[in-house]
Amino acid sequence: MNNPELQRAWQIIENTGTHLFLTGKAGTGKTTFLHNLKKESPKRTVIVAPTGIAAINAGGVTIHSFFQLPFAPFIPDTTFNTEQKHFRFSKEKINIIRSMDLLIIDEISMVRADLLDAIDSVLRRYRDRYKPFGGVQLLMIGDLQQLAPVVKETEWNMLSHYYDTSYFFGSRALKETTYATIELKQVYRQNDPYFLSLLNKVRENKADEQTLAELNQRYIPNFHPVKEKGYIQLTTHNYQAQQINDHELSLIKEPVFSYKAEVTGIFPEYSYPTDETLMLKKGAQIMFVKNDPSPEKRYYNGMIGEITSIDEDGFTVRTKEKNEKIIVQPEEWTNSKYVLNEETKEITEEQEGVFKQYPVKLAWGITIHKSQGLTFEHAIIDARSAFAHGQAYVALSRCKTLEGMVLSSPLSVNAIINDTIIDDYNQYIETHTPNEELLHAMQQTYFLNLVSELFDFSPIARSFNEQARLIDEHFYKLFPQLLAEYKKQIQIFTTEIVDVSYRFHKQYERLVTQSTDYNTNNDLQIRIIKGAAYFEQKLRPFHKLAEATNLPTDNKELRKKTNNTLEEFLNTLTQKLSLLQYVEDNGFHASDYLRKKAYILLSETDNKNSSGTTAHDRKERTPRERVSRERKRIEVPNDILHPELYRKITEWRGTKAKETGMPAYVIIQQKALLGMVNLLPNDAESLEAVPYFGRKGVENYGLELLGIIRNYMKEQNL
Structure with a gap:
């Protein structure tokens, strides 16, 4: 990777937690960078895109399918109705969200601000609610000078109360972050500096009369392309491209052959990369819609060719670029979803469906929108009906050379639509590109944040306090000793863990900031390992308290x-103890720490899920097995003076509930049961005095309960 901007982008993604907007002109290598990152990054990555085709091309899934979002505007500080079955998240999806390190959003220029905030809402719900995007790193890839987000007037009437722009950078969540920007400058598509300068003026809304005059030299009225050149006409609307292709095909006096795609599994129609049924003839101009997967690399996505022979079994194409004949074979596209590998806990792609078809489509005409990302040797451009920001630039920049471009109508200033908001935002891009010094600071901050996360006990403190508050609010009369113990342990936790962690933070922060290479600093490693050992040992009693709480x-x-x-x-x-133990044994290394953290999180979830009982298990057990299992499962709560009596009465209550078909709490309320166990009533009068039991309880169950209590007292010599 000899491109300095791409090298810096790689370092930001791999060695920092900073969000990055990677932009650049058409043909600067943004998509190539994405694919390289997907193959080589050790970070747990999910790739999403706003449209089905963009998602397939990026090797990811659509934003709406992954985050299970409806196609409706998102209003900040609200939530979609996720209780509906369609929007419920599976445990696996939740685990993927909780364990991913990096979210890549391709074609970010088409992502609306409210959609990015909807993503933020989901990530906060299942990750860290206090951090934008739940604390996951974002890589946003796209060119704002190309295609803009689609927002209807009725939608904008609603959203304009909350956003000053529909572009992604208007997102409220994104504004809470400090994200870096890198603009790729080196263009790989065009080599002609003069043509590049003209394109840049169109892109940057600086096209003056001279620029238009230079471009309009390529306006050729009534142009009739030479068939061998393989010109493709770029249009603004779908119907125009369809009319061109239908008309040109009808002019060929050859039999038509149809080829129907094989679609298996789940593959949405909006993601089809070409027609489900291809209608082709000998002499038809086609465009390949996929890169050749074979080692020969005979064709690429966007290459133009002509069908030279055809029958029911297939066809041969001669390429315009190399005049090479290719026997075209059907190819496969896969529609995938993200899953977790049960053994390794890695995020992997699982194939949901396959679309198998010849990798071509008719190519006398194509919309500017669908041409994004493609390169043509020869193109006819009709941009007079351009209706959206960036359309003219996308069309012009598809061409390799100025000579290979023909305008079917002169370009006017009106056809070059540029949004002034984008011009203003470009100044932000220029001022937020990190230099070497800032990159070093970002890497250091990332390392320090990971160490701080290891020694951050505030999530435990919040859970601890919430547990104590719940006992105080609902169980203080039943379990006063337990409440007193929790309050006492919270004080110890604050003194021996929280306060110490604040002081310890200053120690490792100083070692990190003063070290030239904190990744290998021996003194720092020793301090971190000793710190992990200290906190691991101090946390054990609190874990025992939580386990004993019932x-x-x-x-x-x-x-x-x-x-x-x-x-x-x-x-x-449990998760904090496991991480501390790991660091105590292995030292602290960022990538290993992240991998282990995800593994611990997912393993803990697996253990929790596997400990549950399925309906099938319950169905297969005999009544005797069920009673035996329930007897073993009876857990004695804290503050119980006579645990064995508690088990006996609880077991009796369960049996009585089965006999009568009534819920257990109707037989005896839990509060009454606890009162009996602690007060040991040995006659009807004292039994009636037990809170929440009363005369009705004595009439129904008094004899049986007094028998159990008296037998217990006799056994215990009470």
């Missing part, structure tokens, strides 16, 4: 909230 309740909503809160508390402790 808060039974008959209230369904409270039980759900209690379980979720305790689970969150236990998970944050």
Whole structure:
């Protein structure tokens, strides 16, 4: 990689956590960089794009499918109705979101500001709610001088109350970040400096009368292209391209052959790279729509050719560029989704569907929109009906040379539509391109942030306090000793962990900032390893407290909230302990740390899921097995004075519930059960006095319960 801008972009993505907007003129290598990054980056990466075709070309998925977003405007500070089945996230999707390091958004120029904020909303929901985009790094690739986002007038009437522009950089979440920009300068598509200078003037909205006059020298009225040259006409609208292709095909007095694609699995029509049914004739001009996957690389996406022979079994194409004959074979495109490898925990692509078809389409005409990313030797351009920002530039920049371009109508100033907002934003790009000094600071900050994340105990503190608050609010009468223990342990946690971590931060921050090579600094490694050992040892008692906490309740909503809160508390402790143990044993290295963090997160989720009981398991067990399993599962809550009696009455309540078909809490409320176990009532009067039990309970179950209690007291000599 001998391009300095691409080298810097690579360093930002690989060695920092800074968001990056990678832009550049048409033909500067943005797509090539994306594909190289996908193959070689160790970061856990997901690639998305705004359209189906763009996603297929980028080797990713659409934004709407990955984030399960509706095609509706997103209003900031609101959420879509994700309770609908279509928008619910699977556990696997949630795990992918939580464990990814890098999100690449291709063709960012077509992504609206509200769509980027919708992405932010999903990422915050499943990652870190306090950080823009949940703390995941963004790589945004695209050229704002090309195709703009589509926003209807009715949608903008709604969105304009929240955004000053529909472009991605109007995103509220993005404005909360400090993101870098790199503009690629070296153009690989055109080699003619004069033609490049004309294109740049169009791109930068600096096309004066002289520029238009130079370009309009290529206006040739009633131009009839030489067939052998393989001219393709670029139009502004789909219907125009379709009319051109249909008309030219009808002029050929040869039999037509049709080839229907084989579509298997899930492959949406909007992502089809060519027609599902190709209608072709001998003599038809075609364009390849895929790069040749064979080692010979005989054709590329955008290469023009002519069909020289054809039958039911296939056809041969002679390329205009090399005059080479190619027997065309059907090729496959895959529609994939991101999944987690169960063994390695890596994010991988899983094929959902295949589209198999000859990699060509009729090519006398093509829309400017669909020509984006392609290069043509010869093109006829009709840009007089350009209706959107950047269309004229996209059309002109598809051509390799000025001589290979023909204008079917003169270019006017009106056809060159440029958004003044983009001109203003270009100044931001120029002032936010990092130099070597800033790049070094970004890399250092990234390393320091990862170390700080390892020794950040605020998520545990939040979970700890939330757990204590829940006990204080709902269980303080039932478990006063447990509440007192939690309050005591929170004080210890604050003193021995939180306060110490603040002081420790100053130590490793000084070592990082003063070191010329913090990645290999031995003193820094020793401090980090010793710190990991200290905090790992200090965290153990809190993990034991969380494991021992049991808060039974008959209230369904409270039980759900209690379980979720305790689970969150236990998970944050378990994951932090595992990471500290790993660093204590292996030292701290950024890429290894990220990999291990994702593995621990996903392994913890697997353990949690595998510990559950499936409906099939419950169905297969005999009644005796079920009772035996329930007996073993009875967990004694904290503050219980007579654990064995608690188990006996709980077991009796479960049996009685099965016999009567009533919920267990209707037989005895949990609060009443706890009162019996602690108060040991041995006659009807004292049993009736137990809170939440009363006379009705005594009438229904008094004899049985007093029998259990008296037998227990006799066994225990009470």
